[in-house]
Amino acid sequence: MNALRTARALLSLAALAAAAAAISAAPVVQAAPPEWQFVEAWRAIGFATFAALFAVLAARPGTGVGVWVVLIANKAALTVSAATWLATAEGAGTAAAWDGALTVLLVASFLLAAPWRSEPMAAVVAPLQAVAA
Secondary structure, eight states: OOHHHHHHHHHHHHHHHHHHHHHHHHHHHHHSOHHHHHHHHHHHHHHHHHHHHHHHHHHOTTSOHHHHHHHHHHHHHHHHHHHHTTTTSTTHHHHHHHHHHHHHHHHHHHHHHOGGGSHHHHHHHHHHHHHHO
16 A cells, blocks of 8 residues: 555544544534533534545645644644643543544654645745745
8 A cells, every 4th residue: 555545544534533423422412401512512513524624635635735734733732732631621531542643643644645745735835945945
């Protein structure tokens, strides 16, 4: 399996996991007390959004480097946040494990897919390199 195929497989796995999380969040939203339903719905929508973004990257790994960086930074920040509240917040350990694993998966996929070498990115990078030279 070449590097790009491996990156796509990892991203597809991330998309499926996020989609499963979104689906499994529906009963949580319904069971939440009214004052928490919005927060739980927001969380479920976030899972669905990330499922879609991971699927987009799996389908088109040459998508802008900025999308990759934002996703990696988000998952890393969520991992650090969860680790910060390990002792006091219920579910922080689970969140740290999932988001930490996704951070590693995204970094590995990013390095394997090398989106900075894609055709569209090459058109952006070449003029910048010429100016810098």
